[in-house]
Each structure stands twice: as structure tokens, then as C-alpha cells.
Amino acid sequence: MRDDSRARSARAIIRPFLLRNFGLVYRLSQWIRRRFTPAGMLVLGGLVAAGVFGIDTRRTLAFQIFALLFSLLVLSIVTAMTFRSRFRVHRLLPEFGTVNQPLTYRVIVENLSHRPQASLRLLEELRTRLPAYNEFKAARDPSKERRNWFDRYVGYPRWLELVHRNRGAAIQPIDLDVLAPREAIEARIGLTPVRRGYLEFSRSVIARPDPFGLFNAFYATENVQSLLVLPKRYSAPPIQLPGKRAYQHGGISLTVSVGDSQEFTSLRDYRPGDPLRRIHWRSYAKLGQPIVKEYQDEFFVRYGLVLDTFLQEAHEEVFEEAVSVAASIACAGRSQDSLLDLMFIGTDAHLFSSGRGLGGTDHMLEVLACVRPCREKSFSALRQLVFKHATKASGFIFILINWDWERQEFIRQIRLAGLPILVLIVAQSNDAETLDPGPMRQVPEQFCVLEVGKIEEGLGHLQQSPIH
Amino acid sequence: MAIFNNPPFTETMNTSVIKAPPMLLAAGLLFWGWQTDQIVFSVLMAAMLEASHWLKFRWAISDREFNRISDFSSILFVIIIVYLFMTQSIDGIFTILQWLPFIFFLIVLAQVYSHHGRIKLSALFISLRRKSAQAAGRTITEVDLTYPYFVVCLLSASLGSHRSLWFFAGLCFLSAWALWPVRPGRYGLRIWGPMLVLAFGLGYIGQLGMQNLQSAVEGMVLAWMDELLWRNRDPERVTTAIGSIGRLKLSDRIRLRVDAPNKLTTPLLLREATYNIFNLGIWSAHEPAFTFIDPEVGGTIWTLNRAATPTQRVTISTYLKNEKGMVPVPHGTRQISDIAAVGIEKNPYGAIILDMRPGLVRYRATFDAESSYDAAPTPTDLIVPDQYRAEIAQVATRLGLSGKAPKAAAEAIKDFFKQNFRYSLIQRGRYAGSTPLADFLMNSRKGHCEYFATATALLLRAAGIPARYAIGYSIQEYSALEWQYIARARHAHAWALAYIGHHWEVVDTTPAIWAGLEDASAPWWQAFFDLWSWGSYRLADWRYSDVNNGDPTSLLWLLVPLFAILAWRLYRSERVSRSKDLAQTEPNRCPRRGEDSRFYLLVDRLGKLGFVRRQGETLRAWIARIKLDGSTPPIGPILDLHYCYRFDPKGIDARQRQAMNSMVETWLEKMKV
Structure with missing residues (x-):
């Protein structure tokens, strides 16, 4: 016991120290990978080896290799400083990308110098945020089983995975053909996003090797742009819950527009709290007291799509799949008159509506692209949000990443309120089979466990067993 | 507008596959074979690798088979490491490095004859192998081992025994060959060629610089070690460098300064200690008990031997690290003078210990080099250790020492060393089945002064002449800067003492060339160090003179x-x-209204009359408090006017001011101090 606590405290001291050095090592390795050509890296490796073996000049002649390779590299680096050509780089990004779906974008490179430019490479840079200590500590390693004990203890490969994930994608350099003076060429760059959210492009770099082909000179232009990567989406059936249409405060004006196209019914005296834009000014002028317009009440089917963001015990992979399921349901076809409210807890309680006259599916996907797990708040925040809007809703679709007592109790309360619901649990494959439906036992058609890796199949079952 | 696509993206796509051009590997292997004397193997290996360019057949080697070949190479590598470490200790690492082309040959051969022509990185690293097995769909980087193998050949070649300029020339040639195919297309030969020549030139200068740098660093470290150890010489024992492998190097630091009245025609030997027992490379003294010497009147003259009249004198300056330390004196010293020592001790073997404050010490030694005051020989001075007895006896017999008179025997020994031996600071190799000294006598016949002095002492003993081993300095370098002789650390010397004709004689058989060889290895910056040393000495000397006066x-x-x-x-x-202060107060000072009121003269006058105004007390309260007698004109009206002048925004007019002033004047007239 004492040994365990000692090991833990030792790790608590060593880890932050290691983390700081991870950053240094990473930056250095990135610099080497970008600046040195493959031949240059071989020369660099030979230089280090010759330096080690040639430390005693009387013992071996490796110091001569060291001296030669060193002078080659120094000349290469000095030559790189003479790269004075100018270019214009223009990047044309698509509107959206999707996680794990390859996408292509175009980059137009124009040679602004008066000399032809050959042997150039284009390197596109994505802004890379290095993980903070807490983020590193909290992150689970999906590849833990296949790592050796050293990697598991030190954690550098896990840290690298986090860096790669934060960056969002890796872009391979592309060789450019000869650029005549004042000529522009177009390069198509392919990348595959590995996460949702914004990919932040920072710089475009034109690399030119030195005469020995060992070291790259850089011409870098700030080319800041971002590309939104949407969550992965599965084909989901349109979901019809057996709920009634509900009165929507504000009527159609909420859903279509604000202006003259409302369905006018009558005039009445002003009551405190009525919005000023509803005052009928002509009547006000005639009667000398405020008169307001009244509209026909509107009834719509309005579903709540509730996403569970409380990632306490669940795996991050499960959360990502839950977001994908939410995105899939948001994209699924539904009737013209229905509204969909996406509810989740982030840094605050969020509610986004889509449907007739409101933000479209695109807007909802953008929101879902940026949803982050909530670690600061408790599940009760979601409970409050849902109950606050329960009166307006025709039914709820819950996408949960855990099925613990708290969530089961919440669902039980919702059911007691008489609201039709659909509960979708996203779970790891080994957990999926052992899940007890709990309060949903009586309505198995409204309860579905979606297994990570078989989400599409699970959503297909919804189609086969319609909810009534 | 031309359009170019980057290759389809994969997680770990390889972009670093470069294949060596034909015959480059063969050239690298032959170079390695030439340098390491493995030419037969290298020719065979080169032929097997390069034949792949002409032979059409290829094997379908699977990833798993590559893994096995890689594992086999790794196991072979480990076995060789274990074996060489067991047989050659740490030196085995250099043999391993020499054999690297053998060890990796199989996997390179498999690559060049495989259908694929490249190797997955997972074949070389077991961790990646596990990754590729579990993460299906991920592409593992592929590598071409031909260029790395070429680099390995060059590195292994550097461990060869042919240390000549040809290595660097070959290195340049092969580097140019290897760099040509990776040259970017935008550069022609006119740029590439001169740059490469420049790189070779810089490389050549760099490698010379590295050799010099190592010498310099070693010199500095040795100087530091020397500094640490030199001042603590032990009169009881000294460990010689007999048997040490490599180059013996001592620092150029100046240890002693000797002011001689006349120019020295032969090197002057200053002795620090004498030893008489030799065993396993260590000389020690039998019962070297020190005794105090009584100073003469005045306490600055110390007579070691009153028997003879001294004929020569020198003044020696050196440094003491501790309060007690051995100091060198000439052979046959009679008297030490001009020194304010607390005490001087001597032992029977001629070692002198000074007891005085640390730092620079200077003393005058008068001596007669022909004889010494050392104790008479004992049976110990005739012992030849068992492990050297056979070789010493063999040489003594060859020289016919047993039948010769002591003087003639000593001459014969001197001639023997002069004719057959040479001075060397470098010792190579070990001495299988022999001792280093025996190897020196019978085989290599080269060594430094410790070999000569030890062998001489033992040969003298074999001839029946009592002999001892002395260490000290050989004074022969005259410094034009300092106008005196100096002795550097590398001038440390060892010689034999022979007891001939009832006194101890110096028998120095080390070839006279030794000092020249030592001087030749002096670095070019020695002059700067000497200048610095001289400056330090002058400063210490000035302080020394001051303190001693x-x-x-x-x-x-x-x-x-x-x-x-x-x-x-x-x-x-x-x-x-x-x-x-001025700068700060002047601009801030705001003249107060009414401060020129003449009422303040009245206030001053009251102060002088002894009426002290309390802190914070208003004028009116003060005047009410002080008891003025009835003859005193009233102050109240004046104060009213003063207050008006001082505080009333409207102020007072000229008439009122005149009235106030006249009342003040009247008051002052009446209230003179």
C-alpha cells in the first residue's frame, strides 16, 4: 500500500517534468522532420553515430566522418539562408469535412519571382495545440493494451496521439512541378480529419532543398483559415414518436419570420408585458390608448434531441459515437411541420432548434461538430434543462452514454410525466449485452443499445421496429 | 495552370524511401574490407549484393519472413556482443562496430532479392510489429536499407587499422557518389561540384581541428589532475606509469623556477624523493622516517650536511599547496637558506619537507653534485624482485656486469641503454606472459624515463651495486621572458642513484632526446599560458616578498x-x-497668499522672547495663551488684519495693509529683545 502511494507520488512529480520535455522533443522532432530531407536525416543520423564513435580521435577515424558530415550539413544550412524567392499561396477549402472521410482541397501557388523554380515542396501546416497536463492526465489511451510497459509508463505515444487528435489531421507534403516566372499552379491536397470541430490552417510553406539535397529552406506565408469538420453520420430512419402537437408560444412567427406575414386574428387592449412591436399604431392613434394585435395560436410537433455529454466513466470513443448518432438523427428526414430541439450541457445549458423557419440541419451539425464533453457539471443540469422545456415538447429522443442509476431515475421521471420518449444508449461492445433496460423494460421498442462499431446496424433496427 | 495531387493520405505514409545507386554498396563494402582487413569477405558480400542488379530472379519474401530474418540478425548481434564483452571486455565494442556489415548483411541481402524491394519498419522494431498486427488498416512505414547500410559500412571502416589520409580521401569519394543521386534537379554540376569541394575542405580542416581539440582537452584535464595530485607526492611510495597503455602525457604547466648564477651546461636534476623497494610498478621507501633539522642563527639557514664544502648554488621557486610539502633540491645539497620556514625535515633518502605557509616558496640551495648526504646503503638497496630476476640476470650476464668494477659496470649499463633503447611516450598492446618492464628490456626496448630508471636501478643491483630510484625534475629550459630556468610538469623525470666509491652517484640512462620529444608536443598557445603563469608568479612573488619582509x-x-x-x-x-531635490521641489512650490505679511516678524520676535508656539496651535490661540504684560501693545487688531490679508478672498486694501505694517513696526519697537 505504501509502495503504491510512493509510486503514485513519484509519478505525480515525474509526469509534469516529462510533459514539459515531451513538448521539447516533439518540437525538435517536427523541426527535424520538416527541415531535413530523407537523405538529410540519414546524414544527421550518421553524424550522431560518428560523433559517438569518434569521441576518441586516437581510437577510430569516425571523427573524420563526423567532420565531413558536419561540414556538409553546415553548408546545407547556410545555403538555405539564401532562399529569396517569393510566392503567393491561395488556399481554397470546401465548406465542410466529415470525420474519417477523406477530403480534397486546392492550393494555388504562384511564383512571384523572375526565375523558374524547381524541386519545390508545399507543406501545409495545421495549428497544433499541445495537451495541457490535466488534459493528458484525463485522457484515456485507446491503444493501451498494445503498448509496451515503457510506453505505458512514460506516455509519450499517448501524448503524441493527443497532439495528433488536437491537430485534427495530418497533411502530407506535396512535390510541386517547375514553376515558371509569374506562373501559378494548382495543387490538390488530400487529408482525412480525425476529429470533429474546426481544423485551423496556419501557414503554407514552400520548401526548397539545398544543393546537396539535405536541408530545406522555407518560404512561409501566414494563411490562416479554418475548416469545419462535421461528426460522422450514419443512415438513420426518420423517427416518429407518438406525441401530440403542442402549442408553441409566439406561433408561427417563431418559426417562419418576424414581420407582416403572421396570421392575424384580432385586436385587444394592451396588457403589460406585450411586445411593443405588436402595438397597432393606427388604433393607438384613434383611441388614444395602446391596442395590440393578436395572432392565431400555432401547434407543432416538437421533439427534443437530448445528448448526454457527461463523460465521467465512459470512453471518449463512446462520446464521439453518441455525437454521431445525434448528428445522424438530426439529419434524418422528418415532416415539414416538426421542430427538433437539440439539448445538451456544455459550459452552459444549450438548446438549438431546427425546423421550419429556424436554423436548418446544417446549423445543427455545426453545433454538434463543436460539442465537447462536460466534466465541470453534473447530470442534474441536463435534467433541469429537459424539464424546463418538457411542456412544449411532443417527445424526447435521449442519446445517453451511460445507463447508471441517475440516468435511469431521470428517464423514469420523464416517463411518469407521460411524454413519449426514445432512449438510445451508446456503449462499448462488451458492456452492451449486459445492460438492464430498467425503467424501459415495459417498452422495449423505445429502448435501444447502440454498440460502438455497430452503430449503423443498431440504427437500422429502429427502422425495422417502428415506435408507436 | 498545371494541377498536381499529393499522394493519397495514409496515417504513416512513407515518404523517405531512397535507394542506393548501383555499385555504391559494393564500393562501401570494399572500402570497409580494405580498412578492416576483411577484403575477401567484402568482395564476396559486394558481389552478392550487386548481382541483384543483373539477376532477374526475386524471392517472394513475406513480412513474417522478413521479421524472422531481422530477429535472426538481432540474436546474432546479441550473441556477438556477449561473446566479445566476455573475451575483450569494453574493448569488444570496437570489434562489434567493425563487424556491423556482417551482422546486417543478411537482412539487406533479403531486401535486395525480395519482390518488394523494401522492408517494413515493423521488421526492425518489435513494438511496431505488434502495432501493425493489432491496428489493421494502418500502413506501416517502409524503408530501404541500402543507404543506411552504406553509412554503416563507412562507420565500421573508420574502426580499421589503416590510419592514413587515404581514409579521408575514400570517404570524400564515396560521399560524393552517394550524394549525387539525391541532388535536387534545380542545381547543376557547376553549383554542386564547388560546394562539395568546399565541404570536403571544411571537413578536412575540421577533422584536424578535432584531433587538436582532443589533445588540448586532454592536456587541460591532465593539467588539472596534475595540479590536484602533484603537490601531494608521497615520500613513502610512488606509482610509476610502467605498464600503462597509450600515450603518456603530462601538462605544460610551469612547476618550478630556478635561478642559477651561471648557464647550465648539462640538465640540472632536482630531486624530490628517493625510493629503494620496487614491486609491481610501485617504488617505495623502506623506513623513510623524517627528522627535524635545527636552523642556524636567524632561522633562515638550514644545514643538511656539514661534511663538505658546497660548490654551486641555485635559487628555487615553487608552490606549496599545504603547510607541509616535499620540495625538490639538487643532488648533494648541503644547505637551504633564505627561507622563513617554520621547520625543515629530511629523511635518510634525501627527501626534504618544508613546513611553512602555503603558496609560493623560494629558497636557495647550495650543493655539491658529486656527492650526497643520503644514508649509506642497506641490503634492501640490492634486492631485485623475483618477477624481474630472470630478465635482469639475463641482461646482466650479457653485459658481463658481475666481473666488472662498479664504475665500469655503471658505464656498461649506460652504454647498453644508449645503444639499444629509444625514448617513447607511447606504449601499445599488452604483454602476454611477461611484465611490462621485461617487455621493455627484452622486446620493445622503448619507453619513458620510469622504465629506464627502474631497469637501470635493477641492473645496477644485479651487478652488486646498491641502487635507488629517484624522482624529481630535469632543469633545462631557459625562459627568456623570466630570465631564469623553468621546469614544467612534463619535465618531471626519474633516474637511478648508484652507490659507487662511498657516495651516491646519479646514473641517468634516459636518452637525452626525451626533453626534445616532450617539447615537440607543446601546443601553439603555450606562450600565452607561460605569460599568464609569469604574471601570476610575479604577483605571488611581490606578495611573498612583502610578507617575508x-x-x-x-x-x-x-x-x-x-x-x-x-x-x-x-x-x-x-x-x-x-x-x-531641487528639481522636485522648485516646480511644486506654490507661493502662498499672504506669506509676505509683516505679522510674521512679530511671530519671530515672540519666539525669540521665549514664547514657544505649540505644534498645530493657531496664532490666535497661541497669543491668547501667552501671558503678555499690560505694557505690551495689543496684538489682536494686528492679527485680525493679518488674517484678512492671509485668508480673506477679498484681501485688504493698501490702507489697511499700511496700518497693519505700522502697527507691527510699533509693536516691534516696543518689544525689543
Whole structure:
């Protein structure tokens, strides 16, 4: 016991120290990978080896290799400083990308110098945020089983995975053909996003090797742009819950527009709290007291799509799949008159509506692209949000990443309120089979466990067993 | 507008596959074979690898088979490491490095004859192998081992025994060959060629510089070690460097300064200690008990031997690290003088210990080099250790020492070393089945002064002449800068003492060339160090003279500039603060209204009359408090006018002011102090 606590405290001291050095090592390795050509890296490796073996000049002649390779590299680096050509780089990004779906974008490179430019490479840079200590500590390693004990203890490969994930994608350099003076060429760059959210492009770099082909000179232009990567989406059936249409405060004006196209019914005296834009000014002028317009009440089917963001015990992979399921349901076809409210807890309680006259599916996907797990708040925040809007809703679709007592109790309360619901649990494959439906036992058609890796199949079952 | 696509993206896509051009590997292997004397193997290996360019057949080697070949190479590597470490200890690492082309040959051969022509990185790293097995769909980087293998050949070649300029020439040629195919297309031969020549030139200069740098660093480290150890020589024992492998190197630091009245025609030997028992490379002294010497009147003259009249004298300056330390003196010293030592001790073997404060010491030694005061020989001075007896006896027999008179025997030994031996600071190799000294005598016949002195002492003993081993310095370098002789650490010397004709004689058989060889290895910057050393010496000398003259007050003049600086700073700071005060107060000062009121003269007068106004007390309260007698004119009306003048926004007119002034004047007239 004492040994365990000692090991833990030792790790608590060593880890932050290691983390700081991870950053240094990473930056250095990135610099080497970008600046040195493959031949240059071989020369660099030979230089280090010759330096080690040639430390005693009387013992071996490796110091001569060291001296030669060193002078080659120094000349290469000095030559790189003479790269004075100018270019214009223009990047044309698509509107959206999707996680794990390859996408292509175009980059137009124009040679602004008066000399032809050959042997150039284009390197596109994505802004890379290095993980903070807490983020590193909290992150689970999906590849833990296949790592050796050293990697598991030190954690550098896990840290690298986090860096790669934060960056969002890796872009391979592309060789450019000869650029005549004042000529522009177009390069198509392919990348595959590995996460949702914004990919932040920072710089475009034109690399030119030195005469020995060992070291790259850089011409870098700030080319800041971002590309939104949407969550992965599965084909989901349109979901019809057996709920009634509900009165929507504000009527159609909420859903279509604000202006003259409302369905006018009558005039009445002003009551405190009525919005000023509803005052009928002509009547006000005639009667000398405020008169307001009244509209026909509107009834719509309005579903709540509730996403569970409380990632306490669940795996991050499960959360990502839950977001994908939410995105899939948001994209699924539904009737013209229905509204969909996406509810989740982030840094605050969020509610986004889509449907007739409101933000479209695109807007909802953008929101879902940026949803982050909530670690600061408790599940009760979601409970409050849902109950606050329960009166307006025709039914709820819950996408949960855990099925613990708290969530089961919440669902039980919702059911007691008489609201039709659909509960979708996203779970790891080994957990999926052992899940007890709990309060949903009586309505198995409204309860579905979606297994990570078989989400599409699970959503297909919804189609086969319609909810009534 | 042309359009180019980057290759389809994969997680770990390989972009670093470069294949060596034909015959480059063969050239690298042949170079390695030439340098390491493995030419037969290298020719065979080169032929097998390069034949792949002409032979059409290829094997379908799977990833798993590549893994096995890689594992086999790794196991072979480990076995060789274990074996070489067991047989050659740490030196085995160099043999391993020499054999690297053998060890990796199989996997390179498999690659060049495989259908794929490349190897997955997972074949070389087991961790990646596990990754590729579990993470299906991920592409593992592929590598071409031909260029890395070429680099390995060059590195292994550097461990060869042919240390000549041809290695660098070959290196340049092969580098140019290897770099040509990776040259970017935008550069022609006219740029590439001169740059490569420049790189070779810089490389050549660099490798010369590295050799010099190593010598310099070693010299500095040795100097430091020397500094640490030199001043603590043990009169009881000394460990010689007999048997040490490599180059013996001592520092150029100046240890002694000797002021001789006349120019030295032969090197003057200053002895530090004498030993008489030799065993396993260590000389020690039998019962080297020290005894105190009584000083003469005045306490600065110490006579070691009154028997003979000294004929020569020298003044020696050296440094003491501790309060007690051995100091070198000439052979046959009679008297030590001009030194304010607390005490001087000597042992029967001629070692002198000075007891005085650490730092620079200077003393005058008068001596007669022809004889010495050392104790008479004992049976110990005739012992030849068992492990050397056979070789020593063999040489003694060859020289016919047993039948010769002591003087003639000593001459014969000197001739023997002069004719057959040479001086060397470098010792190579080990001495299988022999001792280093025996190897020196019978085989290599080269060594440094410790070999010569030890062998001479033992041969003298074999001839029946009592002999001892002395260490000290050989004084022969005259410094034009210092106008005296100097002895550096590398001038440390060892010689034999033979007891001939009832006194101890120096028998120095080390070839005279030794000092020249030592001087030749001096670095070019030695002159700067000498200058620095001389400056330090002069400073120490000045302090030494001051302290010894018993008048340290002259150091006080050093305080003069300090006082001057302090005074200047005080003056400056005062002036600055004063000017600051002025600068700050002047602009802020706002003239108060009514401060020119003549009523203040009245206030001053009251103060002078002894009426003290309390802090914060208003004028009216003060005047009410003080008891003025009835003859005193009333102050109240004047004060009213003063208050009006001082505080009333409207002020007072000229008439009122005149009235106030006249009332004040009247009051002052009457209330004179």
C-alpha cells in the first residue's frame, strides 16, 4: 500500500517534468522532420553515430566522418539562408469535412519571382495545440493494451496521439512541378480529419532543398483559415414518436419570420408585458390608448434531441459515437411541420432548434461538430434543462452514454410525466449485452443499445421496429 | 495552370524511401574490407549484393519472413556482443562496430532479392510489429536499407587499422557518389561540384581541428589532475606509469623556477624523493622516517650536511599547496637558506619537507653534485624482485656486469641503454606472459624515463651495486621572458642513484632526446599560458616578498584607489540627490497668499522672547495663551488684519495693509529683545 502511494507520488512529480520535455522533443522532432530531407536525416543520423564513435580521435577515424558530415550539413544550412524567392499561396477549402472521410482541397501557388523554380515542396501546416497536463492526465489511451510497459509508463505515444487528435489531421507534403516566372499552379491536397470541430490552417510553406539535397529552406506565408469538420453520420430512419402537437408560444412567427406575414386574428387592449412591436399604431392613434394585435395560436410537433455529454466513466470513443448518432438523427428526414430541439450541457445549458423557419440541419451539425464533453457539471443540469422545456415538447429522443442509476431515475421521471420518449444508449461492445433496460423494460421498442462499431446496424433496427 | 495531387493520405505514409545507386554498396563494402582487413569477405558480400542488379530472379519474401530474418540478425548481434564483452571486455565494442556489415548483411541481402524491394519498419522494431498486427488498416512505414547500410559500412571502416589520409580521401569519394543521386534537379554540376569541394575542405580542416581539440582537452584535464595530485607526492611510495597503455602525457604547466648564477651546461636534476623497494610498478621507501633539522642563527639557514664544502648554488621557486610539502633540491645539497620556514625535515633518502605557509616558496640551495648526504646503503638497496630476476640476470650476464668494477659496470649499463633503447611516450598492446618492464628490456626496448630508471636501478643491483630510484625534475629550459630556468610538469623525470666509491652517484640512462620529444608536443598557445603563469608568479612573488619582509602595510596603498572611488561616489550621489531635490521641489512650490505679511516678524520676535508656539496651535490661540504684560501693545487688531490679508478672498486694501505694517513696526519697537 505504501509502495503504491510512493509510486503514485513519484509519478505525480515525474509526469509534469516529462510533459514539459515531451513538448521539447516533439518540437525538435517536427523541426527535424520538416527541415531535413530523407537523405538529410540519414546524414544527421550518421553524424550522431560518428560523433559517438569518434569521441576518441586516437581510437577510430569516425571523427573524420563526423567532420565531413558536419561540414556538409553546415553548408546545407547556410545555403538555405539564401532562399529569396517569393510566392503567393491561395488556399481554397470546401465548406465542410466529415470525420474519417477523406477530403480534397486546392492550393494555388504562384511564383512571384523572375526565375523558374524547381524541386519545390508545399507543406501545409495545421495549428497544433499541445495537451495541457490535466488534459493528458484525463485522457484515456485507446491503444493501451498494445503498448509496451515503457510506453505505458512514460506516455509519450499517448501524448503524441493527443497532439495528433488536437491537430485534427495530418497533411502530407506535396512535390510541386517547375514553376515558371509569374506562373501559378494548382495543387490538390488530400487529408482525412480525425476529429470533429474546426481544423485551423496556419501557414503554407514552400520548401526548397539545398544543393546537396539535405536541408530545406522555407518560404512561409501566414494563411490562416479554418475548416469545419462535421461528426460522422450514419443512415438513420426518420423517427416518429407518438406525441401530440403542442402549442408553441409566439406561433408561427417563431418559426417562419418576424414581420407582416403572421396570421392575424384580432385586436385587444394592451396588457403589460406585450411586445411593443405588436402595438397597432393606427388604433393607438384613434383611441388614444395602446391596442395590440393578436395572432392565431400555432401547434407543432416538437421533439427534443437530448445528448448526454457527461463523460465521467465512459470512453471518449463512446462520446464521439453518441455525437454521431445525434448528428445522424438530426439529419434524418422528418415532416415539414416538426421542430427538433437539440439539448445538451456544455459550459452552459444549450438548446438549438431546427425546423421550419429556424436554423436548418446544417446549423445543427455545426453545433454538434463543436460539442465537447462536460466534466465541470453534473447530470442534474441536463435534467433541469429537459424539464424546463418538457411542456412544449411532443417527445424526447435521449442519446445517453451511460445507463447508471441517475440516468435511469431521470428517464423514469420523464416517463411518469407521460411524454413519449426514445432512449438510445451508446456503449462499448462488451458492456452492451449486459445492460438492464430498467425503467424501459415495459417498452422495449423505445429502448435501444447502440454498440460502438455497430452503430449503423443498431440504427437500422429502429427502422425495422417502428415506435408507436 | 498545371494541377498536381499529393499522394493519397495514409496515417504513416512513407515518404523517405531512397535507394542506393548501383555499385555504391559494393564500393562501401570494399572500402570497409580494405580498412578492416576483411577484403575477401567484402568482395564476396559486394558481389552478392550487386548481382541483384543483373539477376532477374526475386524471392517472394513475406513480412513474417522478413521479421524472422531481422530477429535472426538481432540474436546474432546479441550473441556477438556477449561473446566479445566476455573475451575483450569494453574493448569488444570496437570489434562489434567493425563487424556491423556482417551482422546486417543478411537482412539487406533479403531486401535486395525480395519482390518488394523494401522492408517494413515493423521488421526492425518489435513494438511496431505488434502495432501493425493489432491496428489493421494502418500502413506501416517502409524503408530501404541500402543507404543506411552504406553509412554503416563507412562507420565500421573508420574502426580499421589503416590510419592514413587515404581514409579521408575514400570517404570524400564515396560521399560524393552517394550524394549525387539525391541532388535536387534545380542545381547543376557547376553549383554542386564547388560546394562539395568546399565541404570536403571544411571537413578536412575540421577533422584536424578535432584531433587538436582532443589533445588540448586532454592536456587541460591532465593539467588539472596534475595540479590536484602533484603537490601531494608521497615520500613513502610512488606509482610509476610502467605498464600503462597509450600515450603518456603530462601538462605544460610551469612547476618550478630556478635561478642559477651561471648557464647550465648539462640538465640540472632536482630531486624530490628517493625510493629503494620496487614491486609491481610501485617504488617505495623502506623506513623513510623524517627528522627535524635545527636552523642556524636567524632561522633562515638550514644545514643538511656539514661534511663538505658546497660548490654551486641555485635559487628555487615553487608552490606549496599545504603547510607541509616535499620540495625538490639538487643532488648533494648541503644547505637551504633564505627561507622563513617554520621547520625543515629530511629523511635518510634525501627527501626534504618544508613546513611553512602555503603558496609560493623560494629558497636557495647550495650543493655539491658529486656527492650526497643520503644514508649509506642497506641490503634492501640490492634486492631485485623475483618477477624481474630472470630478465635482469639475463641482461646482466650479457653485459658481463658481475666481473666488472662498479664504475665500469655503471658505464656498461649506460652504454647498453644508449645503444639499444629509444625514448617513447607511447606504449601499445599488452604483454602476454611477461611484465611490462621485461617487455621493455627484452622486446620493445622503448619507453619513458620510469622504465629506464627502474631497469637501470635493477641492473645496477644485479651487478652488486646498491641502487635507488629517484624522482624529481630535469632543469633545462631557459625562459627568456623570466630570465631564469623553468621546469614544467612534463619535465618531471626519474633516474637511478648508484652507490659507487662511498657516495651516491646519479646514473641517468634516459636518452637525452626525451626533453626534445616532450617539447615537440607543446601546443601553439603555450606562450600565452607561460605569460599568464609569469604574471601570476610575479604577483605571488611581490606578495611573498612583502610578507617575508614583515611589512604588509605597503598593501595599504591598494586602499587609496578604493577610497578615491568611494569618495567620488559619495560626492556624486550627494550631488544627484541634491539636484533631484531641487528639481522636485522648485516646480511644486506654490507661493502662498499672504506669506509676505509683516505679522510674521512679530511671530519671530515672540519666539525669540521665549514664547514657544505649540505644534498645530493657531496664532490666535497661541497669543491668547501667552501671558503678555499690560505694557505690551495689543496684538489682536494686528492679527485680525493679518488674517484678512492671509485668508480673506477679498484681501485688504493698501490702507489697511499700511496700518497693519505700522502697527507691527510699533509693536516691534516696543518689544525689543
